Amino acid sequence: MxxxxxxxxxxxxxxxxxxxxxxxxxxxxxxxxxxxxxxxxxxxxxxxxxxxxxxxxxxxxxxxxxxxxxxxxxxxxxxxxxxxxxxxxxxxxxxxxxxxxxxxxxxxxxxxxxxxxxxxxxxxxxxxxxxxxxxxxxxxxxxxxxxxxxxxxxHTFANTASRIVTYSARQGRGNIVLVHANNLAGEVARDAVRSAASRSGATITATVPYEFSQNGVVNAVPQVVSAVRSGGNAILLSSNSAGALPLFAQLLPENGLDTSSIQMMGLTRWDIPPATLQFTGLQGGWFALPDPNATASFNARYAAVNGGAPHTxxxxxxxxxxxxxxxxxxxxxxxxxxxxxxxxxxxxxxxxxxxxxTIERALAVAEIANQQVNVIDPAPSRLGGAGF
CATH class of the missing domain: 3.40.50.2300 (Response regulator)
Known part of the structure; x- marks a missing residue:
């Protein structure tokens, strides 16, 4: 799968x-x-x-x-x-x-x-x-x-983590169970989330690493469920749609986790490919993405000149x-x-x-609702301060 x-x-x-x-x-x-x-x-x-x-x-x-x-x-x-x-x-x-x-x-x-x-x-x-x-x-x-x-x-993990963790803390969803792969990408994601949490007031209540394989995900699911029940009110998944994300989206609900009562969050785009939006375990979940209006404008101008949509x-x-x-x-x-x-x-x-x-990008926060992407916190038009 x-x-x-x-x-x-x-x-x-x-x-x-x-x-x-x-x-x-x-x-x-x-x-x-x-x-x-x-x-x-x-x-x-x-x-x-x-x-x-x-x-x-x-x-x-x-x-x-x-x-x-x-x-x-x-x-x-x-x-x-x-x-x-x-x-x-x-x-x-x-x-x-x-x-x-x-x-x-x-x-x-x-x-x-x-x-x-x-x-x-x-x-x-x-x-x-x-x-x-x-x-x-x-x-x-x-x-x-x-x-x-x-x-x-x-688009860096540090940038995305800062946006999504800060937003979740402001919404009262700052007790985060962090789930990441035991590889270089997963470790970079882990460090980015920890750094973002230290700046935003969020708390990493548990960290669940997993072997980057199907068996690794299967073995990690009970640990994630247990960590949530021990005090987490949000789960932050570092994986993407080409990796472990679909399996977590399927197995967490199957193992007794009510994903409608826990805030699911991601460090990657959950709308790519669009089929990812269909997973029951991701409904109500949050992820960050570039300003959809700016992206749509760019895509339209690119298509007008080149006869097709740009690569992601x-x-x-x-x-x-x-x-x-x-x-x-x-x-x-x-x-x-x-x-x-x-x-x-x-x-x-x-x-x-x-x-x-490194780079700082203005990002929007989106929620998956009824298999659709809804922006719940727009991307700022101006980047404040001197950066993070």
Whole structure:
């Protein structure tokens, strides 16, 4: 039933740690954000190198096309205020190839790099161009690679956890049973939720890790039920629809948990694919998503130009170019300059880069009711304060 257990993609922790050690050794400076100063000065035209898995396997090539199309749509949108020239370099979905293409792009005069897709490749690219003071706007959501010259554009667990945990605490659902896989992604999710809880006043009443397999989920279900009965009033699941989420949605009610009286919550999109909305165990559940109005507007404009809907992650290409356009007026394109640009209007609403190279996005909170998605707390139009 759960087909995603064998396909979860995450970089090896050892590889990321090794690459990060090189990044931090070469790039970290004292005081202020972790970055490379102001980076290269750009002229009237910003030369953007997009590192994409054009010849990658599986669905990578389709995603690459969507990211490129979205980036070119953004370049057209900002044409009145900035001239963006985009050159695509094929990484073939390989980290070593991505690093080589990045060096070629810098030699060819690139002012900034957009991509690559995954965190191992992004970390390799960051190291490869570190001495060139070139910023890398990665499509990854892995915050472990952020910092120095690498920024992450992907939707992070930290961002989502902050939104959903803060909202749940305000609604009196702050006694949370946290359920996560015993793997790298699950541990990142666990840490994000714990950090969000410490800031919001919520309490993690129990943490239930599980082996990332069908048997692991089956064995964890009784522990989750017991933890709820011992004082939890909410369950936060870190898994997605391609992984353990459907199995938890089925087995928790079957094991005696009244999911209508406990607040079910998720760190991932529960509306993708739409079939996920049909699970009885998720009715009344909460999850976070980008501003639906902004997303619908972007999707419509993308379809009008390209003849079809973008990939779910396609909007990241649009966001990258909007961030570059917002920074171009300063005449600089380093990571510190991209951070200093502040709030940017992207494909799914407002976002900004934080001092540590991660991203904050304005998110809405939605509830599943009668197999439909209802926004119960809209995404803010402005991001407050100095970020989390």
């Amino acid at each position: 759960v087909s995603g257990f064998s396909t979860l993609r995450n970089p090896l922790r050892a590889l990321v740690a090794l690459l990060l050690s090189f990044v931090l050794t070469a790039c970290q400076i004292g005081g202020g954000p972790i970055g490379l100063g102001t980076g290269p000065r750009v002229g009237q035209t910003v030369e953007v190198a997009m590192l994409l898995p054009v010849s990658g396997s599986g669905g990578d090539a389709l995603l690459a096309r969507s990211l490129e199309n979205a980036a070119r749509l953004a370049a057209a949108d900002v044409a009145g205020s900035a001239t963006i020239e985009i050159t695509v370099y094929d990484t073939a979905g390989n980290a070593a190839t991505a690093a080589t293409r990045a060096q070629e792009a810098v030699s060819a005069g690139a002012d900034v790099i957009v991509g690559p897709l995954r965190s191992d490749a992004a970390a390799a690219v960051g190291v490869a161009v570190a001495n060139s003071n070139i910023a890398v706007l990665s499509f990854s959501n892995n915050t472990e690679i952020a910092g120095g010259n690498v920024l992450v554009l992907g 992650l396609g909007g990241l290409g649009y966001d990258a170019i909007r961030a570059i356009a917002a920074t171009a007026a300063s005449g600089r394109m380093g990571s510190a300059d991209l951070i200093a640009a502040g709030q940017i209007d992207g494909s799914g609403g407002a976002f900004r880069f934080l001092n540590n190279g």
